[in-house]
Amino acid sequence: MAALVTLFVIITISFFMMRLAPGGPFSKDRAYPAEVMKNIEAKYHLDKPVVVQYGIYLKRILFEFDLGPSTRYGDRSVNELVKSGFAFSLKVGLGALFFSLLMGLVAGLLAALNHNKILDVIPMSFSMVGISVPDFVLAYILILIFGVTLSWLPVAGVDQIQGYILPCLTLGLIYASSISRLTRGGLLEILGQDFIRTAKAKGLSSRRILWVHSLKGGLLPVVSYLGPAVAGMFTGSLVVENIFQIPGLGRFLIDSAINRDYTLSMGCVIVFAVLILILNLVVDLVYGLLDPRVSYE
Amino acid sequence: MTEKAQRSLWQDALKRLKKNKAAVFSIFFVMGIVLAAIIGPMVLPYTYDSQDFDRINNPPFTSSIQKFSDEKFVDLIPEDYALFAGVYWNTKHYLGTDDLGRDLLVRILYGARVSLAVGFLAAIVSLLIGVVYGSVAGYVGGRVDNIMMRIVDTLYSLPFMFFVILLMAIAGRSFYLLFIAIGAVSWLTTARIVRGQVISLKNSEFIEAAHASGTGHGEIIWRHLIPNTLGPIIVYFSLLVPRVMLEEAFLSFLGLGIQAPMSSWGSLVADSRNFVTLYPWMVIFPGLALTLTLFSLNFIGDGLRDALDPKLKGKQ
């Protein structure tokens, strides 16, 4: 399947990027403490030819799910670090997804059902703003409003559950904007179709026409969008974790990039990539469930 | 399609565009920003790195000079401020200063230069790659097209931002590398759009006529196909610029893009992020500039799309 090919490509690219990195564990100028080098040499068999190294690497990742030792935190493995960060990132990502779907779908639905009236214009204007605002700007605006001026929510850290609200809201609002526009567009398009006229001619109630006849088709554009949206939410979590001091995968990725902890960087990239691939598969499946004209192998 | 018919298509589109008030307003806004970015730093008495340690963390306005100084541990120079409508306005530094006493307005205008330049350049790089790749794939067709599009599909599913980050980490933070990296990430959709257009145009009659009269392939691509795909390309470009600017801001914010003392809007926000609760203007003004510009560019893009293809109006 295409997804597996992509996975291979990602792992391969990461492998070669790592080897090419100047000052990394694989270049001639090894500036790492002895114990780290020991770990690395043991794991990566640096004395063997490149192809063998690649094979070992692949095998280790795919079969043992071992991402290697961190080059920064000598005694901790990437797996450990990733595991600790993953829970946080997952929570942020899911929270953002939840908010974006809730706000986006409701806004889009309202707008479509009140075409060209005030309940259409207001959400759509907001969504225009939401699409243009960069996530970090929105984050600071929300912090200033809710964290500083109103002091309702914590500005950083996720020791309390409220700590998740602002970060999830930030990401959620941005994607809700696109989702609301797509929902509105999709629904309006369906409502203008001939088969809706047939449904009316059969004397069906408008509730049935909306929920049974229109929703499936109307949501299709949103479902297609969810693939890149979810990817975006994970990318966006980089910023959000950064600003709100959440110790998730995103934070590790950024920090490790700045600190040149290549094994950790790669580990994060691979995990993110796998997550996105899985979620894209789920999205494809859902699309197939909604549209009976799509067939699968 | 004769030359004459093409010209009136553009005139038609121009007329439609002029009717779209939001788009027209946005065009003026962006032009205004560009002008300000070019002329501003020449006119203002500060450069982007001129530091003034007597005037660090000065707000653009405040309700009470004394209260501000006490609460925020900042010594304000009262002569700098003029009272108007019950508020003290900073007459020396209209948008305030940062933690090194640098004038924020100038830095924002310099930031405009950088952000806009990177945005346009990276978008152009992306466009060029995409157009060439897409037109070749579409024109040649067959197996070659198949393979080329497979590559695009695979690349499309890669979470690119992560690789860009990795790349920046490995290769360091050079200005050129930054926008090549960003540009290289966004060419995929351009390629797809152009390929689609080329394929649908490929079989039209005027192309056949060109073939029949012995025009070479390269010339056909250059003189016939590309001009006719110009519509969607323009629209896509106008939507690409804000997207690319956003990516640059994103990277600079994370510390991987433009570095001090040069400033782009993203890095300006990043520089002052630790002070946001104390001195919010340092974050708000660059953020506002970035948001408003992106907003305008998006409106222009939307407007162009409606003007060039009114059938798409109202749908996302």
Place this chain on the structure above:
Amino acid sequence: MLLEVKDLSVEFATDEGIVRAVDHVSFSLAEGEVLGIVGESGSGKSVTNLALMGLLPRPPARITSGEIFFNRRDLLKLSEKRLRALRGKDISMIFQDPFTSLNPYLKISTQLMEVLQTHSSMTPTQAKKRCLDILDSLGVPEPEIRFDSYPHQLSGGLKQRVMIAMSLLLEPKILIADEPTTALDVTIQAQILDLLKGVNQKHGTAIILITHDLGVVAGLCDRVQVMYGGRIAERGSIDDIFYRTKHPYTRGLMESIPSVDIEPGARLKPIPGSPPDLTELGAFCAFSDRCSKVQDKCRTSRPALTEAGAGHAFECYFPIGDSLEIGKAAS
């Protein structure tokens, strides 16, 4: 009289002005009768029937005059709720394009069953049996399989049969068929028309058949109404229309049908000119700018509906005097 339309007028507000899609039109439909409504696009034929069922989108549309009596009740004055109770049950409609008239996201079973669920109190088992029976009687092969399929898995002809089945589930008194065969192949056309004929004869369902094709009308209808510019040009029985034509437009329509007996090389006879701009019509004969017999009177006042015998009426100042054998309508 099953249905009586009295003095119906429908206007649309558009950017270019007010369009009078239907301009003081009256007609009636008896029980078990098949009435054909013929006209070009823009003649008002579809709008009339959408108005009947209350399916006109209002805002843009406005009903400015008229009453539509069905079962002694004025449909135009009924609440939406009452209208919904009628639709699909007493009056059904099938549309022109079966490809777009069925919901591609739902199974055929869902789309059939919901009619019964909405309008009757049948149990699911009874409902399913009814659906299968109707599909079978309409000549759908292997109805069980089709019942469980999605629309895209059926051919155009089958889809149209499903549409017809959907409209007959509750044995409506009136079936309105809006250009039911226009989107289909000629051979399928004939089958569908036969089907409709069968429905009319077996169940006594009155049918309003809307079409632009006189040939279709000839085989199926008892009476015909020719519309032009939102007005009635002529109406009467089949014989009246075909053999005692009065209105120049009707004759023009018939002469423009290519006949099998035409000599090779002979030219076709289209009606000169183009359909009227509906925003410009007023107190004059709508056909005046294309009529070969036009006189000043036609341009300055609108002819009233004149009777020419039992049920045969027309709007024209200078009708065709002696009837000419126009010949067979192509089928």
